[in-house]
Amino acid sequence: MHGNAVVVRLKSLYALQNIRCILKDLKLHEGRVLCMGGFMVLIDFSSKDRAVMARDEIVGNKVVNEVGSLFGKVIKGARVERIGLDNSFQYLGVLVNHGNRIQDEAFIRWRGETFKVWVV
Structure with missing residues (x-):
């Protein structure tokens, strides 16, 4: 195995x-x-x-948390649920060192392809 x-x-x-x-x-x-x-x-x-x-x-939660960690320290991790929910967005808490609203994008590589994700 x-x-x-x-x-x-x-x-x-x-x-x-x-x-x-x-x-x-x-x-x-x-x-x-x-x-x-x-x-x-x-x-x-x-x-x-x-x-x-x-x-x-x-390991869906890990990926979402890693995206969040690009912007600061993740203090409330994602909870990606697989059954019956829309997983096109997730919430997590990120501690940043400024007061500005985060509105940016990140790129994820998965199975040889690159995907853009938006972070707000």
């Missing part, structure tokens, strides 16, 4: 109970879920590409 699996620590019992539905929503339903104990699960995929795709989807 080396390279074809992702180990995930879930943060709620709801996520643990619904991990297969969550994977289906992410179009990653072919992953085989193995419980490791507690809130830890191992998700085994048929290929390394699928495992990398899963990892990229699962």
